[in-house]
Amino acid sequence: MKKIRLWLVCMWLAVFNVLHAQQDSLQISLLTCSPGTEIYSLFGHTALRVQNFSRNLDVVFNYGMFSFNTPHFIYRFIKGETDYQLGVIPYVYFEAEYAERGSSVYQQVLNLSAEEKQTLLHLLTENYLPENRTYRYNYFYDNCTTRARDQIERCIKGTVVYPDSFPNRSFRSIVHEFTVGAAWGELGIDLCLGAEADTPIDKRQQMFSPFYMKEYASGAYIIGDNGQRRPLVLKEEKVVDVAPAETHSSFLSPLWCATFLLAISVLIGWWQWRRNKICWIWELLLFGAQGIAGCIIAFLFFFSVHPTVGSNWLLILFNPIPLLYLPFMVYFSVTRRKDWYHVVNMVYLTLFIVIFPFCLQEFNLTVLPLALSLLVTSASHVLVLSKKQ
Structure with a gap:
């Protein structure tokens, strides 16, 4: 218990130091993680990385934290009342976790002004307050990816314009793209989803998927309040490059x-x-x-x-x-x-x-x-x- 409290204190100090960093020493990135082998990780993951080079701090704001030990977790999950949390962890732990599970991580450095970075940090740390960090998770409309996207958009002085949407996409078709090789998981999802999952969805709805969000961010640009145009993403790189974990398709499909x-x-x-x-x-x-x-x-x-x-x-x-x-x-x-x-x-x-x-x-x-x-x-x-x- 003492170790947990000490770790929480350290995290609060890290966030405090990030907020009081020199403006030109901050870098904020959108992280996209490759799918894992567990059913809840088949579709990948999204998080936000905040680096403070002057203070040698590197943390990840992760909207995908949940616990299977939550009382009545299965019942609440089926009923659609699952609560997720925003967590803050050192980047080295985040990197090690995804490298160990065989998931590569892609980083898109956001092209934000100094003021926008400070605003985004304020939004994230405000979300991390105990009374704000928990939210009602909704897989298609309010998840780790949409939360990260919304916070980025809120900090920008202007409008984010995304490229044209991918045609002929529905919630089910996008889900099927990531359930290849997981036939039993795909069957379970298909048995639960109704006709509404087969209607065409627009670009904003498609961004529930981490890799669709990554693709949209790559082609997006910002039109500032002054009318100037700049790309949303400054540069992209693969910060965790590992061979994906082997998936064994069951003979008994x-x-x-x-x-x-x-x-x-x-x-x-x-x-x-x-x-x-x-x-x-x-x-x-x-x-x-x-x-x-x-x-x-x-x-x-x-x-x-x-x-x-x-x-x-x-x-x-x-x-x-x-x-x-x-x-x-x-x-x-x-x-x-x-x-x-x-x-x-x-x-x-x-x-x-x-x-x-x-x-x-x-x-x-x-x-x-x-x-x-x-x-x-x-x-x-x-x-x-x-x-x-």
């Missing part, structure tokens, strides 16, 4: 597993037909899993404040109804009574699969064999009962 599940469903359906018997345990497992997935998507749809999740058409396929009906389904299967649920489910799933290519929402291809597995199971149930009759 989501699509492969879903296709295997479909094959198992067909085999069990054929076995039921030949034996003239319904395997109620299989229905219990399959429709139970559908209902559990539906509970998660329904919770996101109705209760989460995450952006885009409230327009998720997958609620048609994954909802809590199968889980609620499961006891009745098992009862009808064990007693060999006709269950109209499977008849309705056949029609329902067939319609879903037919409209699948025409939805306004982009579905992960893995959803198709999952829906077919459910359809085959309901169809085999109806056929077996029809055969008995």
